[in-house]
Amino acid sequence: xxxxxxxxxxxxxxxxxxxxxxxxxGPLRRRATAQNLCTALACPVLxxxxxxxGRPAYVDLALVLAVLGxxxxxxxxxxxxxxxxxxxxxxxxxxxxxxxxxAAVVGAVAVATGPGRALVKLxxxxxxxxxxxxxxxxxxAGGMQEGRGD
Amino acid sequence: MTxxxxxxxxxxxxxxxxxxxxxxDPVRQSLVLAVLGxxxxxxFTVLQAPDVGLSQLAVGSALTPLLLxxxxxxxxxxxxxxxxxxxxxxxxx
Amino acid sequence: xxxxxxxxxxxxxxxxxxxxCYGLATSxxxxxxxxCLSVCQAATYVLLLAVGYRDGGTAPVFSDVTPGxxxxxxxxxxxxxxxxxxxxxxxxxxxxxxVVQVAKRHGTVDPDELSELxx
Amino acid sequence: xxxxxxxxxxxxxxxxLVAACLRLPGFGGDRHPYGDRAVExxxxxxxxxxxxxxxxxxxxxxxxxEMSILFAAVLGSVVLLRQTRDEHRARPxxxxxxxxxRRYALLVLPVALLTGLYVIAHGQVSPGGGFQGGVxxxxxxHLLYLGADYRALERLRPLAPYEAADALAASSYLVTxxxxxLxxxxxxxxxxxxxxxxxxxxxxxxVPLLNAAIGMEVACAVVVLxxxxxDQAVEIVDEGEHDEHAxxxxxxxxxxxxxxxxxxxxxxxxxx
Numbered sequence: 328x329x330x331x332x333x334x335x336x337x338x339x340x341x342x343x344x345x346x347x348x349x350x351x352x353g354p355l356r357r358r359a360t361a362q363n364l365c366t367a368l369a370c371p372v373l374x375x376x377x378x379x380x381g382r383p384a385y386v387d388l389a390l391v392l393a394v395l396g397x398x399x400x401x402x403x404x405x406x407x408x409x410x411x412x413x414x415x416x417x418x419x420x421x422x423x424x425x426x427x428x429x430a431a432v433v434g435a436v437a438v439a440t441g442p443g444r445a446l447v448k449l450x451x452x453x454x455x456x457x458x459x460x461x462x463x464x465x466x467x468a469g470g471m472q473e474g475r476g477d
Numbered sequence: 478m479t480x481x482x483x484x485x486x487x488x489x490x491x492x493x494x495x496x497x498x499x500x501x502d503p504v505r506q507s508l509v510l511a512v513l514g515x516x517x518x519x520x521f522t523v524l525q526a527p528d529v530g531l532s533q534l535a536v537g538s539a540l541t542p543l544l545l546x547x548x549x550x551x552x553x554x555x556x557x558x559x560x561x562x563x564x565x566x567x568x569x570x
Numbered sequence: 571x572x573x574x575x576x577x578x579x580x581x582x583x584x585x586x587x588x589x590x591c592y593g594l595a596t597s598x599x600x601x602x603x604x605x606c607l608s609v610c611q612a613a614t615y616v617l618l619l620a621v622g623y624r625d626g627g628t629a630p631v632f633s634d635v636t637p638g639x640x641x642x643x644x645x646x647x648x649x650x651x652x653x654x655x656x657x658x659x660x661x662x663x664x665x666x667x668x669v670v671q672v673a674k675r676h677g678t679v680d681p682d683e684l685s686e687l688x689x
Numbered sequence: 690x691x692x693x694x695x696x697x698x699x700x701x702x703x704x705x706l707v708a709a710c711l712r713l714p715g716f717g718g719d720r721h722p723y724g725d726r727a728v729e730x731x732x733x734x735x736x737x738x739x740x741x742x743x744x745x746x747x748x749x750x751x752x753x754x755e756m757s758i759l760f761a762a763v764l765g766s767v768v769l770l771r772q773t774r775d776e777h778r779a780r781p782x783x784x785x786x787x788x789x790x791r792r793y794a795l796l797v798l799p800v801a802l803l804t805g806l807y808v809i810a811h812g813q814v815s816p817g818g819g820f821q822g823g824v825x826x827x828x829x830x831h832l833l834y835l836g837a838d839y840r841a842l843e844r845l846r847p848l849a850p851y852e853a854a855d856a857l858a859a860s861s862y863l864v865t866x867x868x869x870x871l872x873x874x875x876x877x878x879x880x881x882x883x884x885x886x887x888x889x890x891x892x893x894x895x896v897p898l899l900n901a902a903i904g905m906e907v908a909c910a911v912v913v914l915x916x917x918x919x920d921q922a923v924e925i926v927d928e929g930e931h932d933e934h935a936x937x938x939x940x941x942x943x944x945x946x947x948x949x950x951x952x953x954x955x956x957x958x959x960x961x
């Protein structure tokens with residue numbers, strides 16, 4: 328019926344479902360990566376839902392998640408630095424996939440919105456979402472402290 | 478379609494909550510709780526309650542994990558010290 | 571399908587609540603117990619919002635829709651849940667502060683060890 | 690034995706709850722008498738966000754109760770987490786955070802603060818309000834701890850003004866309520882200010898005032914709370930812990946498995 332909501336359901340089942348499976352078991356690094364990916368995937372879901380319900384006001388949720396999601400991951404990266412330093416998580420593939428999905432969703436919703444103030448807000452969300460999650464996954468991979476990463 | 482998305486979100490919440498209880502280590506549990514917070518926010522959005530979703534996002538994504546991890550850090554430091562004191566007392570210095 | 575979806579949200583709320591209670595009762599770590607309590611809290615929000623939902627409704631926020639053009643869901647339960655989410659987080663913080671005190675006094679956060687100390 | 694008790698009690702509770710669920714009005718039903726009346730009342734007072742209207746106008750007294758719970762919880766946490774006599778403060782060493790993370794934190798900090806203020810300010814119009822925005826703004830401030838170090842946060846966050854502002858916000862909520870009483874109507878009644886134009890920031894009478902008070906209250910409360918926890922986890926050590934660190938610093942890192950050694954290294958740095 329509604330393509331946007333259908334897309335949201337697909338991302339929710341495959342993406343968020345997979346991160347839920349990832350966070351529920353396995354070593355700490357897998358769980359931390361899954362937590363980061365979960366916020367990176369839930370943000371596009373919220374954008375798709377806002378578009379699907381025809382309510383631009385719901386975009387505020389995606390904005391707050393794009394701001395605070397990476398902050399949450401940084402909390403884990405900072406306070407679990409010692410535990411994660413032993414075997415740092417490297418998940419380049421999933422991270423870039425999630426970033427690409429986020430960028431694609433922001434692009435699609437931006438095209439549907441058209442120019443205006445809402446478009447500026449969307450682009451801010453897109454930059455925060457993609458940049459934040461790349462930085463956060465880098466911080467998880469040992470880039471939190473000087474001299475440890477790279 | 479709207480019913481499908483509600484059912485999917487509900488099932489995700491049920492699974493995430495079960496996982497949050499089943500994971501016994503508080504550090505790992507705080508990771509699951511962060512994910513549970515995000516999934517709950519999605520559920521509240523599909524139940525047409527964006528205000529509550531916003532609340533849940535603000536609290537669940539960064540604040541609750543930070544509080545839990547700081548407590549774990551303090552308690553662990555304490556616990557290790559107590560253990561060390563106990564074992565030192567047992568062995569005799 | 572419809573018969574199930576008419577009670578499914580309530581059943582999910584019950585499941586989440588009972589899971590949280592089970593975790594509370596069998597917890598070996600007070601910090602884990604506080605986490606389980608926040609799971610129980612989440613169940614109440616799910617129940618409240620499920621009661622207030624209306625089929626085909628949208629949020630009762632009229633910044634981008636004209637009033638009366640679409641059916642809206644119940645705002646009263648949403649107001650109840652939204653204040654409690656934040657207040658519940660500070661109450662969780664209070665409980666965690668108590669856990670910190672317990673860890674300081676007794677050097678452990680295992681409830682079983684604590685009751686041994688008492689007895 | 691205990692597990693059996695839990696199982697029996699849980700089964701009974703589950704049966705009762707499921708029985709109750711089956712008799713609840715069906716999910717998605719069309720009958721919401723309170724909701725419909727609340728929407729009507731909110732529209733008559735020119736409040737676009739009905740949920741805000743319920744929180745800060747129709748059920749403002751209830752929110753006063755919630756606020757006092759929040760205030761009491763924060764007060765209790767501060768008392769529980771205060772520094773006791775056998776503890777002392779250790780200056781934490783500045784942590785070396787890598788450059789991209791630091792740059793990200795310093796860049797996002799103003800954006801996040803602005804988002805928090807935006808969410809508070811638009812409470813009566815679009816989804817949001819004091820409760821949500823306050824938490825966002827307070828969390829944003831702690832990006833300084835994550836991206837830089839604890840000392841940077843302490844420099845930008847002298848705690849006393851936040852504690853004072855917390856109390857001030859709580860009392861200003863009360864004063865707004867009392868002002869309505871003095872103006873000849875009921876406590877916390879929304880009769881003091883004109884209702885304004887629908888769907889603008891200056892609408893809904895006293896709702897924006899109460900909203901701002903709650904936003905300030907929540908933001909300051911969360912800052913004070915987190916300060917207590919950060920102090921405990923990062924700064925405050927007691928005598929025994931300090932001795933251990935001193936000995937550790939003298940002896941260097943010897944023995945212990947990898948994870949233990951890493952952790953000690955960290956706490957040793959902080960203990961200096």
